Amino acid sequence: MASRIGTSEKVEVWLSSESMPGDKKWFQDPAELTHQLSRQPDIQWTAPEATSRSTIIISPDHTYQEILGIGTSVEETTVHNLSKMSSSVRTSILRQLTDKGDQGIGFNFFRITLGTSDFTAQSFYTYNDIADGETDFELKQFSIQKDIDLSIINTIQELLAAAPDTLLFASPWSPPAWMKTNGSLKRGQLKEGIEYTEALAKYYRLAIQAYLEQGIPIYAMTLQNEPLLETDYPSCYMSPERQKELALALKKEFTEHGLETEIWIFDQNFSDVRAYVTPILDDIDGFAAVDGIALHDYEGEPELMSEIHASYPDKPIYLTERSVWGTQGADRIALYFRNYASSYNAWVTMLDSRIGTHQWLGTPGPTMFIQDATEADRYWLTPEYYLLGQFTRFVRRGAVRIESTYGSTDTVTNVVFRNLDGSVIAVVINQTESEQEFRVLCEGNQFTAVLPAKTVGTYCWRTT
Structure with a gap:
């Protein structure tokens, strides 16, 4: 049976940001980070609408390898x-x-x-x-x-x-x-x-x-x-x-x-x-x-x-x-x-x-x-x-990767998994110098988000 997003389900969000990636300065002292697995306000699913935003299309029933x-x-x-x-x-x-x-x-x-x-x-x-x-x-x-x-x-x-x-x-x-x-x-x-x-x-x-x-x-x-x-x-x-x-x-x-x-x-x-x-x-x-x-x-x-x-x-x-x-x-x-x-x-x-x-x-x-x-x-x-x-x-052991459009390094890229408990985990990456607004389309619903510059976001929700 196909999985579906619950009608009251919200999307949980965590962010982590880069800083001086690969720089030997990190061997000298710690430094402050903007985000370090920081929980953000939940996002609400809405009905799809026409938009020019970057779009990630997710198909949870199309699965690939087990993790x-x-x-x-x-x-x-x-x-x-x-x-x-x-x-x-x-x-x-x-x-x-x-x-x-x-x-x-x-x-x-x-x-x-x-x-x-x-x-x-x-x-x-x-x-x-x-x-x-x-x-x-x-x-x-x-x-x-x-x-x-x-x-x-x-x-x-x-x-x-x-x-x-x-x-x-x-x-x-x-x-x-x-x-x-x-x-x-x-x-x-x-x-x-x-x-x-x-x-x-x-x-x-x-x-x-x-x-x-x-x-x-x-x-x-x-x-x-x-x-x-x-x-x-x-x-x-x-x-x-x-x-x-x-x-x-x-x-x-x-x-x-x-x-x-x-x-x-x-x-x-x-x-x-x-x-x-x-x-x-x-x-x-x-x-x-x-x-x-x-x-x-x-x-x-x-x-x-x-x-x-x-x-x-x-x-x-x-x-x-x-x-x-x-x-x-x-x-x-x-x-x-x-x-x-x-x-x-x-x-x-x-x-x-x-x-x-x-x-x-x-x-x-x-x-x-x-x-x-x-x-x-x-x-x-x-x-x-x-x-x-x-x-x-x-992402838990036994999760499977599920189908998603990759996106672009000029906006955001991603990979998406589904855990054994039905939770969906979308890891979205912004490598650019500016914040990126994007939307996710999944099972007849959408959510929109803004990902800060040089930041990785993890977006989690459950299916029924």
């Missing part, structure tokens, strides 16, 4: 900064991330790393680091003890306690060095031979089991972060053919040990997705082993996700890494979802005011949380916390 979750990362840089804080402040931050009410923004999906990534305050490590020249095919020296010692396990346990419905996915940056052609966590490839593929599959299975023993279930994992990248931090080139071989071996490991963790392939940019996933998914066994496709947004355009969805509609697409800033960034997130992403995860949650501590080769932009490097319990929020909250506080 798994939206969130950020719990990489070691963030954990390191959290570990310097008092327990009460750390708990407060976790609540601000996950609370679905006024105390937070409702993140429900987090990325963790298996071993260190480039965003870490530590020496690079994996769970099976042994002396040069040695091998350990039976993985007798496997251990996640460093994750315990560095408070990674404890932090994730606290996160799950704060929000039990949270899901986690994991990504490795490098196999153990003894498995690689150059004997290093930096650069290199997985050594040739099925014995190395099977050893790496067993290594990943042991990692998933070790986390489960700590009360931390891993919903999914990618097989290799950015498999086309070799660089001077943990990385590993992995061809599509080798990744297919690894997916098959890992699926066998998971099946034999009763693990339900999903396997997501690729985990890199739009520009290379077609060439990478086709050799895997066009193979019958490869297709069966793979549960989803992971993507980053550093090269290429989101429209490539729609092409992949058209080719492989049964394989969900996940936007597993990108941090964006300002209303332009909010529009980019809208485009992810308009092109079939079932999730979005920001990368790196908290750096300190010295832009630390990390080992990436560039200079990062501001994170959602900035910690005072001289006073660990002092921190501030950047606008991106609230701008992403315009999505995450309102």
